[in-house]
Amino acid sequence: MQSSHFGKDFLWGVATAAAQIEGAANAYGKGPSIWDTFSKRSGKIKKGHQPTEACDFYHRYKEDIALVKTLGFTVFRFSISWSRIFPLGDGAVNKEGVAFYHNVIDECLKLDLIPMVTLYHWDLPEALSKEGGWTAFGINAWFNDYVSFCAKEYGAKVKQWIVINEPFGFTSLGYMLGVHAPGQTGVHNFFEAALHTAIAQADGAKILRGEVKGAVIGTAFSCSEIVPYTQSAPDLLAAKRTDALMNRFFLEPVLGLGFPTANWEVLEKFAISHSTWRYQERMKFDFDFIGIQNYFPLVIRYNAFIPVVQAWEVKAKNRRAPHTAMGWEVNADSFYRIIRQFAAYPQVKNIMVTENGAYFQDHLVDGKINDQARIDYFKAYLAAMLKAKNDGVNITGYLAWTLLDNFEWAEGYQARFGIVYNDFKTQQRTIKQSGYWWQEFLSR
Numbered sequence: 001m002q003s004s005h006f007g008k009d010f011l012w013g014v015a016t017a018a019a020q021i022e023g024a025a026n027a028y029g030k031g032p033s034i035w036d037t038f039s040k041r042s043g044k045i046k047k048g049h050q051p052t053e054a055c056d057f058y059h060r061y062k063e064d065i066a067l068v069k070t071l072g073f074t075v076f077r078f079s080i081s082w083s084r085i086f087p088l089g090d091g092a093v094n095k096e097g098v099a100f101y102h103n104v105i106d107e108c109l110k111l112d113l114i115p116m117v118t119l120y121h122w123d124l125p126e127a128l129s130k131e132g133g134w135t136a137f138g139i140n141a142w143f144n145d146y147v148s149f150c151a152k153e154y155g156a157k158v159k160q161w162i163v164i165n166e167p168f169g170f171t172s173l174g175y176m177l178g179v180h181a182p183g184q185t186g187v188h189n190f191f192e193a194a195l196h197t198a199i200a201q202a203d204g205a206k207i208l209r210g211e212v213k214g215a216v217i218g219t220a221f222s223c224s225e226i227v228p229y230t231q232s233a234p235d236l237l238a239a240k241r242t243d244a245l246m247n248r249f250f251l252e253p254v255l256g257l258g259f260p261t262a263n264w265e266v267l268e269k270f271a272i273s274h275s276t277w278r279y280q281e282r283m284k285f286d287f288d289f290i291g292i293q294n295y296f297p298l299v300i301r302y303n304a305f306i307p308v309v310q311a312w313e314v315k316a317k318n319r320r321a322p323h324t325a326m327g328w329e330v331n332a333d334s335f336y337r338i339i340r341q342f343a344a345y346p347q348v349k350n351i352m353v354t355e356n357g358a359y360f361q362d363h364l365v366d367g368k369i370n371d372q373a374r375i376d377y378f379k380a381y382l383a384a385m386l387k388a389k390n391d392g393v394n395i396t397g398y399l400a401w402t403l404l405d406n407f408e409w410a411e412g413y414q415a416r417f418g419i420v421y422n423d424f425k426t427q428q429r430t431i432k433q434s435g436y437w438w439q440e441f442l443s444r
Helices: 035-038 057-070 097-112 139-154 167-175 185-211 235-246 265-273 332-343 372-390 434-444
Strands: 013-015 074-078 114-120 160-165 216-223 227-228 289-294 298-302 309-314 351-355 363-365 368-370 395-400 422-423 428-431
Touching: 013 114, 013 351, 057 097, 074 097, 074 395, 097 332, 114 139, 114 185, 114 428, 139 185, 139 363, 139 395, 160 167, 160 185, 167 216, 167 235, 167 265, 185 216, 216 235, 216 332, 216 351, 216 434, 235 298, 235 332, 235 372, 332 351, 351 434, 368 434, 372 395, 372 434
Parallel strands: 013 074, 013 395, 074 114, 114 160, 160 216, 216 289, 227 298, 289 351, 351 395
Antiparallel strands: 298 309, 363 368, 422 428
């Protein structure tokens, strides 16, 4: 398999996020984000890690963007930190923050790399969180102001845009389960945040369409193939509920289908109580691409004691399935099937894999960072993607997660997903064997 098998116009890149790599969290006019605040709470992040310095990308962006070029990629995906532009979420603009992203974009263009900007990658300004964050009625107006500013400021130079990263991820983990920022819990908070997020992803796209000439606009969904543990009726229904929540809940409103409420009383009540039918047209947008971000399948069995979804994951290690150091199942065939599932909607023009990667324990051998398991992972997943493409799925790009070992949310600095090793004490970068594998793969 060679990169050329995917076609000459196929986009190859790496994906990153501001809160995970930038550092300079309390400097150069930036306001605190919910992750700056959340990470200071005892016990919330492994080993008490904080994103204060992260990879110091703020000061080392030229070095890191040069690495993207050296490894042979053509796309650099990064996010804008909302609170670096608007320290209080709205109102006064931080000129130093605005200039920083111009510098990043200009460096990409200088090296003939395509800058792909994610507008929201989980780091809400803390000032807006105090007003209710994504559960607040005002969030959509604040978000639209922010998007409009970014579109006007950077639109002449940036044509590739992602509106929101993994809406189900941050609303469920941050507003229902409380394990991610801002640490809120409860079904009510989740549904409030979910409705506003579903509106925001379409609102933001419409603003980009109006402001940026030639914009290619997508949004990025986390997704997992959902497999019932047995073929019993309870397990089959539990799997269907999980699929509706994890894979369909934010995608189908974008496609004009509304929320997937059929045959599930909880979602039906949500739709009625929030009058979601009023917003159906507003939540719809004809995206140029749908970004999918897949890391693992989920095997689901019925559990009456789990609130709302009444489903429980049967973990990969308990099934003796191959898995990463995060415990996530390695299953390239499942990756193929979830691509086909998302592509099956007639409204989806094309698919871009906007994140895919793995955390394995890296080993230093003969002065080199050997991560053969990661290389094998990429080989298998790219082969599965090529199979889907050859089957007729319109797949236009693949972005590896991620360039650098970074601040991996609640996992802190422990979970290393990078194809470049980062020493967080010295900030020295070392290309892993997987990075060199990518370099060789992309040269063919």
